[in-house]
Amino acid sequence: MIVVQDITKIYRVGEFTVPALNGVSLTITRGESVAVMGPSGSGKSTFMNILGCLDQPSAGSYLLDGVDVGGFSKDELAAIRNRKMGFVFQGFNLLPRASAQENVELPMLYSGVPAGERRRRSREALTKLGLEGREHHLPNQLSGGQQQRVAIARALVNEAPLLFADEPTGNLDTKTSLEIMDLLTRLNREGGITLVVVTHELDIAAFCSRVIRFVDGVVVSDVRRETGV
Amino acid sequence: MAGILSTIRIAFRALWVNKMRSALTMLGIIIGVGAVITMLAVGQGASEKISEQVASMGSNLLIVMPGSMTSGGLRMGSGAQMTLTLEDAYAIERECPAVAAVAPMVNGVAQIVFGNQNWSTAVQGTTPGILAARDLALVSGRPFTDQDVRSATKVVLMGQTVVENLFGPHDPVGQIVRISKVPFTVIGVLSEKGQSIMGHDQDDLVYIPVTTAQKRIFGTHFAGSVRSILVKAAGAADMERAEAEITELLKQRHRIGPKGEQDFSIRNLTQLLQAAEQSTRVMSLLLGAIASVSLLVGGIGIMNIMLVSVTERTREIGIRMAVGARTWAIRMQFLVEALTLSLSGGVIGIALGVMSSEILSRLAGWTTIISPLSVVLAFSFSGFVGVFFGFYPAYKASLLNPIEALRYE
Numbered sequence: 001m002i003v004v005q006d007i008t009k010i011y012r013v014g015e016f017t018v019p020a021l022n023g024v025s026l027t028i029t030r031g032e033s034v035a036v037m038g039p040s041g042s043g044k045s046t047f048m049n050i051l052g053c054l055d056q057p058s059a060g061s062y063l064l065d066g067v068d069v070g071g072f073s074k075d076e077l078a079a080i081r082n083r084k085m086g087f088v089f090q091g092f093n094l095l096p097r098a099s100a101q102e103n104v105e106l107p108m109l110y111s112g113v114p115a116g117e118r119r120r121r122s123r124e125a126l127t128k129l130g131l132e133g134r135e136h137h138l139p140n141q142l143s144g145g146q147q148q149r150v151a152i153a154r155a156l157v158n159e160a161p162l163l164f165a166d167e168p169t170g171n172l173d174t175k176t177s178l179e180i181m182d183l184l185t186r187l188n189r190e191g192g193i194t195l196v197v198v199t200h201e202l203d204i205a206a207f208c209s210r211v212i213r214f215v216d217g218v219v220v221s222d223v224r225r226e227t228g229v
Numbered sequence: 230m231a232g233i234l235s236t237i238r239i240a241f242r243a244l245w246v247n248k249m250r251s252a253l254t255m256l257g258i259i260i261g262v263g264a265v266i267t268m269l270a271v272g273q274g275a276s277e278k279i280s281e282q283v284a285s286m287g288s289n290l291l292i293v294m295p296g297s298m299t300s301g302g303l304r305m306g307s308g309a310q311m312t313l314t315l316e317d318a319y320a321i322e323r324e325c326p327a328v329a330a331v332a333p334m335v336n337g338v339a340q341i342v343f344g345n346q347n348w349s350t351a352v353q354g355t356t357p358g359i360l361a362a363r364d365l366a367l368v369s370g371r372p373f374t375d376q377d378v379r380s381a382t383k384v385v386l387m388g389q390t391v392v393e394n395l396f397g398p399h400d401p402v403g404q405i406v407r408i409s410k411v412p413f414t415v416i417g418v419l420s421e422k423g424q425s426i427m428g429h430d431q432d433d434l435v436y437i438p439v440t441t442a443q444k445r446i447f448g449t450h451f452a453g454s455v456r457s458i459l460v461k462a463a464g465a466a467d468m469e470r471a472e473a474e475i476t477e478l479l480k481q482r483h484r485i486g487p488k489g490e491q492d493f494s495i496r497n498l499t500q501l502l503q504a505a506e507q508s509t510r511v512m513s514l515l516l517g518a519i520a521s522v523s524l525l526v527g528g529i530g531i532m533n534i535m536l537v538s539v540t541e542r543t544r545e546i547g548i549r550m551a552v553g554a555r556t557w558a559i560r561m562q563f564l565v566e567a568l569t570l571s572l573s574g575g576v577i578g579i580a581l582g583v584m585s586s587e588i589l590s591r592l593a594g595w596t597t598i599i600s601p602l603s604v605v606l607a608f609s610f611s612g613f614v615g616v617f618f619g620f621y622p623a624y625k626a627s628l629l630n631p632i633e634a635l636r637y638e
Contacts, residue, residue: 074556078554078555079555082553083553087552089635093547094548096545097242109554110549110554110555110558111553115234
């Protein structure tokens with residue numbers, strides 16, 4: 001469960017200060033699927049980075065499963081990302097010189113999983129996402145949709161309960177986008193994974209049960225509804 | 230904790246992708262380590278050569294010289310007075326337990342004639358003890374005996390240079406030569422000793438029985454006196470004891486009271502060895518120091534390339550951090566990469582050093598010795614260079630902010 005209280009984030013650019021988040025308070029419960037929307041510069045990506053422990057707020061508190069991660073060190077945050085979070089990015093962010101399987105093994109490399117089990121679990125995750133037989137392909141030998149599925153496999157392989165997706169369909173065509181969103185929401189419904197998707201497309205947000213809109217660093221609307229799919 | 234094996238594999242792959250760059254970076258270390266190995270091999274070879282030369286004089290040698298003489302307030306140099314006798318030499322051999330061999334010397338220069346050839350050489354009158362004292366061996370014939378000394382027979386042992394000049398390739402044993410017009414029978418030929426450290430040809434001499442030298446060739450001012458006595462101590466550790474024993478014995482024999490001036494002096498020839506070894510040690514140290522400068526330059530090359538690599542792979546670092554790589558793991562990755570560069574360079578450099586020492590010894594004729602210690606030293610030094618110069622880039626990589634690193638294009 002995620003509880004943020006009055007979070008602000010201020011970037012300092014030269015002598016100017018640019019507020020990216022301006023007092024955001026939210027609660028995201030386990031198993032929710034949340035779409036974070038808003039125009040560019042609205043602070044939605046900053047918000048997701050803070051939730052994903054990639055960044056820390058300038059002020060305010062962030063309780064993750066009841067633990068205030070505000071004062072955590074870089075390494076403690078890394079450990080949290082490793083155990084509790086999976087990331088899917090717009091640009092896939094796969095290691096270009098590593099095979100699909102090695103990319104999926106990456107999080108386990110940093111959580112001390114023995115080599116044999118890493119191999120087994122990464123193959124299992126790839127098979128689950130329909131990438132059987134592509135374990136040894138390099139990212140540039142895979143299509144965009146396949147690359148994104150490798151990234152999703154990587155996010156799932158450590159059995160993280162939280163999945164953050166930053167514009168996961170931004171580089172994909174419509175058909176593949178729908179497939180990926182379908183996959184993500186199925187993981188949310190069937191796997192009980194909490195899903196947070198940052199997007200600016202309405203039809204992508206429509207896959208989620210809750211839509212939060214950001215404008216100029218504040219939440220302007222927070223709507224819950226039954227999923228349309 | 231990322232497995233060290235996977236870390237090493239990642240490092241190898243990263244280096245393999247930039248083959249040319251890695252090879253050039255490694256070249257700095259290769260040359261550095263190669264130079265260190267070669268220079269140490271040359272230094273070691275030189276010092277070994279010097280030890281060999283000093284040993285060819287005979288090891289653990291003491292030389293007893295007659296003392297100076299004060300005549301009307303005028304002090305003459307060492308050896309001015311013929312105070313040592315053949316009997317002193319025999320006494321030392323008999324009574325000093327720390328002494329292994331004794332050879333009294335009566336020497337000078339004389340002309341040797343065989344047929345129509347003649348040659349001027351050092352003639353040394355001595356006893357059979359000379360063979361043991363100077364570690365001499367015979368290539369043919371027999372040594373002279375105590376019997377030869379007692380009866381002052383006219384027999385001669387010849388050094389290689391003398392044999393070459395008088396006999397050419399022929400075996401001189403059994404031939405008659407004339408030394409200062411006195412006929413001698415050649416009974417043996419000495420094995421080759423080569424040059425001394427002073428550049429003196431140690432094969433350009435002949436040995437005859439000391440009594441023959443005294444009576445037939447040089448004559449003596451006082452009956453039975455000798456120029457010097459060569460003494461070989463039982464072992465390197467016995468040098469001082471032998472010196473003390475000889476001093477005690479000769480003082481007794483020469484009737485010198487505790488306060489009297491000694492009429493002889495004892496010189497320790499190993500001091501010469503120590504001085505020579507010291508100078509070569511300084512030389513090899515200097516050579517090694519110069520060579521390590523190139524290793525240092527190679528290390529800077531590694532740092533340079535690693536810094537470029539960190540910048541190029543900012544995004545990769547970001548990805549790794551996002552999936553949970555800790556500071557330590559990122560640091561380790563780049564450190565292992567730097568180490569892989571420097572250690573592979575080290576191994577190739579050792580091979581290169583071994584090869585170039587071999588070439589040096591073949592072409593230039595230098596003695597080169599590659600000690601296992603220098604190999605271990607060079608290898609660990611290259612490892613140290615890798616860690617030292619890899620640390621800053623690795624540290625820099627670990628300080629990156631994950632979001633900025635992920636956004637880096």
